[in-house]
Amino acid sequence: MHELVEQRLDDLATHGFVVIEGALGPDECAALSGRLRALHAEGHPRGSNDVGTVWFDDVLDVDPGLFGGLIAHPSVREELRGLCGRQLQLRSLRGHVYPGAYKQHWHMDFYGYWDQAAEGRLASRGTAVNTTFYFQDGGPATSHLEFVTGGHLRPPEGVKRGEVVATEDNAFTRWCEEQPRTVVYPKAGDCVLFFSHIPHRGVKTDDTTERSNVVCHYQVNPFYPGVWFLSETLGDDGVYPLAGGSTA
Numbered sequence: 680m681h682e683l684v685e686q687r688l689d690d691l692a693t694h695g696f697v698v699i700e701g702a703l704g705p706d707e708c709a710a711l712s713g714r715l716r717a718l719h720a721e722g723h724p725r726g727s728n729d730v731g732t733v734w735f736d737d738v739l740d741v742d743p744g745l746f747g748g749l750i751a752h753p754s755v756r757e758e759l760r761g762l763c764g765r766q767l768q769l770r771s772l773r774g775h776v777y778p779g780a781y782k783q784h785w786h787m788d789f790y791g792y793w794d795q796a797a798e799g800r801l802a803s804r805g806t807a808v809n810t811t812f813y814f815q816d817g818g819p820a821t822s823h824l825e826f827v828t829g830g831h832l833r834p835p836e837g838v839k840r841g842e843v844v845a846t847e848d849n850a851f852t853r854w855c856e857e858q859p860r861t862v863v864y865p866k867a868g869d870c871v872l873f874f875s876h877i878p879h880r881g882v883k884t885d886d887t888t889e890r891s892n893v894v895c896h897y898q899v900n901p902f903y904p905g906v907w908f909l910s911e912t913l914g915d916d917g918v919y920p921l922a923g924g925s926t927a
């Protein structure tokens with residue numbers, strides 16, 4: 680494996696995230712952010728919450744050529760291969776826009792990660808990673824992404840199914856507030872590769888700044904259908920980007 684890829688995977692293991700700078704070029708950023716801007720402007724069906732996130736779960740159906748290009752994107756493909764090999768499965772692909780004020784609640788994408796310990800002698804622990812591609816420059820005066828420092832290595836408090844719902848104040852988010860945090864400022868074109876179970880949140884410090892991104896969630900099988908994850912799975916068809924047609 681290439682030394683840089685090894686280094687990134689070591690950083691991911693240590694910190695729970697790694698920033699891959701310049702993963703996308705300016706043209707790719709413009710095309711992706713422009714398409715998300717247009718979907719938002721034309722009232723395309725979306726999800727939204729009370730902390731300022733708007734999301735589109737169907738962008739892969741809307742424009743498979745454009746958004747599908749982010750699946751195992753060449754900028755992060757070797758890292759994904761080094762983590763998961765051919766078992767890499769795209770779980771979901773979601774476009775986000777943050778049109779106004781935005782202070783995301785602390786959350787995990789894979790809440791169920793720590794529940795798996797007692798699943799059985801032969802049950803392998805499901806693990807998931809996000810690759811989130813950013814299209815505008817973050818910075819202290821615009822926006823950032825923050826992680827609970829080392830939050831991928833220890834179970835957080837208060838994560839009980841049914842007790843962490845939506846964006847309300849709860850024991851888990853209060854626990855996150857008390858932990859040390861690490862702030863990163865992804866720039867346009869950067870990809871942040873991180874464990875889906877690390878507590879994190881995005882924040883805009885300038886409500887007027889444009890901000891959007893696309894997240895690809897990948898899981899390493901097996902994940903049972905009812906697993907506690909932020910998004911629904913796309914299913915089993917054609918979502919193993921590193922498997923090719925090989926049966927070997």
Ligand SMILES: O=C(O)CCC(=O)C(=O)O
Nearest residue numbers: 809811824880881882894
């Ligand atoms: O940068 C952000 O706003 C947070 C993105 C996020 O929560 C994610 O990619 O899972």
